[in-house]
Amino acid sequence: MQLAKGVEWTTHICAMLPLVPEGQGLSVDALADYFEVPSAYLAKQMQLLRRAGIVRSVRGKGGGYRLARSPDDITLLDIVTAIEGPMPAFRCTEIRQNGPCGLKRKDCKRPCEIASAFAVAEQTYREALQAKTLASVMQDAAMNSSPEHMVEIAGWVQRQVA
Amino acid sequence: MQLAKGVEWTTHICAMLPLVPEGQGLSVDALADYFEVPSAYLAKQMQLLRRAGIVRSVRGKGGGYRLARSPDDITLLDIVTAIEGPMPAFRCTEIRQNGPCGLKRKDCKRPCEIASAFAVAEQTYREALQAKTLASVMQDAAMNSSPEHMVEIAGWVQRQVA
DNA sequence: TTTTATCCGGATAAAGAATATCCGATTAAG
């Protein structure tokens, strides 16, 4: 049971994309360089974010990616769902209907107690991720970082779009 | 991101093992038959439960598996951890240290905000699973089941150990 | 218009994890 690497990558990327100036964007290659991750694979992950409406892309020369909406309107759950899909981690295969003492189908209209318990647990997980916005993540990061580092990043972004 | 099938299998098994009479056990083959799951693979999962101290095994003729302790002293988290291992779903690879604007190692003593947020979410997930005991699961199941079905199961168990 | 830079989508390949099976060793009951 493990989250895809793309979740870590794209979350970090979403947390730095707000530093891109208005009307501009960062290319996949630039983003891949920034975190030293494989460019071709990252491109796939960025497409997932775009289809989920989290980032916006501009084609052609000078194009690239930027956030599609405000950082306080994007949650970690949005990103995880975009990359991993909406499927629950625990999938009930109804084995209670199997075997010599299996239940009849008509007696299984409600989900079994075990599936229910896991569904509850996953719901609390999702709620915790939904409560954490990108804006909040950035604020926490700024607290533990230095002004110089912010300037360093801003400078790097400038050079990419130039 | 998905839980192993073994989690579903062994949870259902743990929820029926208390029906095994004192001093007896069910073989892996019997358990596999009960839920129509592959016997050889289930054997591996049962070994994991045993190493985690959830079930107790007796070798030799007439041997088999039974719960190692009281159903209200076993939680769903115990079972998931036994099967899946203790590793978190989100694994931070410290990509904040990568690339042209990467942080120095000495500035990364505390986990990054993103890893922290996921750790919090996973903790709520674990707490929800820890709050659900096997005894509670069995009680819920009894509510939605019929006395006849219980008798049916008890009879089947009898025939297995005989 | 041509060139260059970029995203888009599909096809494909490589790596790793989950799933599944088998067999010899070990242990206990009869």
Add this chain to the structure above:
DNA sequence: CTTAATCGGATATTCTTTATCCGGATAAAA
């Protein structure tokens, strides 16, 4: 001693994740 059963390791298979590549579309700049 013989038989039944688990234990543990080795191995095979299948599926998912990870990763790469290429042809096409789009847009800006030369």
